[in-house]
Amino acid sequence: MEALSFMVVSGFLGAGKTTTMIALAEHMNKTFGETAIIANDLGANLVDTNLTQTSGCTVTEIANGCICYQMDNVVDQLRRLRDKDNAVFVMSDIPGCGVGALDHVYHTLARDHAEEFKLAPFTVIVDPERLRMIMPEKADINLPEELVYLLQLQLEEADAVVLNKCDLLTPEEQERYVDFLKTAVPDVPVLCISARERTGIEALADFITTNTTALKNFSVRNNHEFELAEAKLTWYNRRMFMKTLDEGKIDMNAVADDVIEEIRMGLIEKKRNVPHLKTFATSGNGDFNKASLIGVDYDIEYEQKFLRDHKNMRMIINARAVCESRVLARIVDDAIDEVCERYDLDCQIFFTECFGMADEGR
Template sequence: MITFVPVSGFLGAGKTTTLLAAARELRARGHRPAIVTNDQGRDLVDTRLARTVTDAVGEVLDGCFCCRFTDLADVTTALVADGADVVLAEAVGSCTDLRATVVRPLREYHGDTLRVAPLTTVVDPLRYRAFARSWAAGHDDDTAYLYAHQVAEADVLALNKVDLLGAGLTPLLSDLGRRNPSARVVPYSARSGSVGRLVDMWLAAGDVEDRADEALDYDRYAAAEAALAWLNHEVTVSGPFSPGRWTRVALASLSRAAAGTLVGHAKVTVETGEGLAKGSVTTAGAAPALDLPGPLSASGGRAVFNLRIA
């Protein structure tokens, strides 16, 4: 039986890093993992990054899983035909209502060949705290509404980046458990590769109980999607230059320019004949993270920007 793992979570939560670490863990256990990336546009940074870990990568483009279910099913079928036994599917960070639009239809129409793992929402602790403060103050804009729905519909709340928390971990675990008492809360750090417990849950035998759908106001959902404007852009870079340094400087400039906005994510890859560099920013004013430093020098390259900023 093929295992399909649906993964959601807000922009910048670390979904892609989680799936890359999970793919490495699965391969070490003898599995043949595949990854499905997703975005509202085309030319995805996440796809390039996924291909540094596995050749078994598919894309669902021009819309989130909830409105591209047929594309998702077709891509999954193709990956399975090529030998994948675990498909890790990452919904774009502004997507929700996956239980109704993805999980249940997959079980209904493909349940004879696919076992759908628990719907997993990846949570960035610092982003969660920011939204929690907003809720406590009585502010409930459309973006906060979307985020709350992602948390509420999860079977598993995957609390990422716990290495940033220290003593703040215990109260955050309690608050997540209170907000979604039906979910299992799993703390981990994707960057350190400690995803074994998540993988264990995804592979566990037995059916996942089908819960009732969380009520969703689609007008507010659409407004939140619209507020998180996206831009995918390509730049040709002439050399010689350092891809890693170029990525840092470009993202640092973007981070400063985005002051006062909500940065969902700003991701950049620089693809050269000598190798790939990749960096990201998820908070306005923050220093960029360089996920792949790339080669020390390159003769030229192609930079791709994926930006989601409100």
């Protein structure tokens, strides 16, 4: 039996890992063979899983912890995708603050399952806005210095670096960003794409299917500094159902937008930030709204908006915030209450979790 190809996709919060994996899977399903995606994060009820399912790609989920520490589960999922779904190529992301999958995942698979799995290049996605934090201009985008350390580590870990969102750059800017990356991580290939516009995807697919990992040795230089960076972040996940009290149809795009705006304003009031907030809302029949925010100073980005008015919607919120867990929980609760009152909505909460990596008892 031919070995199943597997690739880990790393990258900072909001870099576009999921959108990149979807674009790759859609292309590779037509040109290479059945390609599947594993959505991974520290919490449950993931926006990324729901978004990937709307694309028609084969997707499974490994939640409640990074794949680095669930290797038996990873191997089981890979075998299932191979045997049940006939996948020939599988890619998985890791949480946006994640570092260490090269050691924990790649080296483990190479050591214990070399005949089963072929390891494609360990690929790190970066976006221009976050990259400016470590470029000569040292841009201040209101994130703690500890998180800059995480971005630097992720680049060092890469077999290949992919500069995403190139549609937002001029040709001159793109050349400058690429030149910086080639200096920052010499001997590591740099590719440019726009996952949203589907440009550069063919070249990226060719690269990852014709190359393998260098399987280099990589470890976190300073465990204390890494722990300090992780401690800055709080994970928040909520799944809920919202409906109009009079059962009339309204613009649910406005509702979703206002939920994000109220969370933004709450964070600004508390002088906190959110490196990545994602929402996914659906009312069935294929109509959905997917939005994201990469900081309180940025505009909301939409993958898709509702095409028509609805009287209800199911909504998932995933937030990765630079904010204490108790404070963030209160901000989101207040935002939901405000929006429900504004639009005369009833809201049923089915699932909520909010935790910081340094929270006592975690």
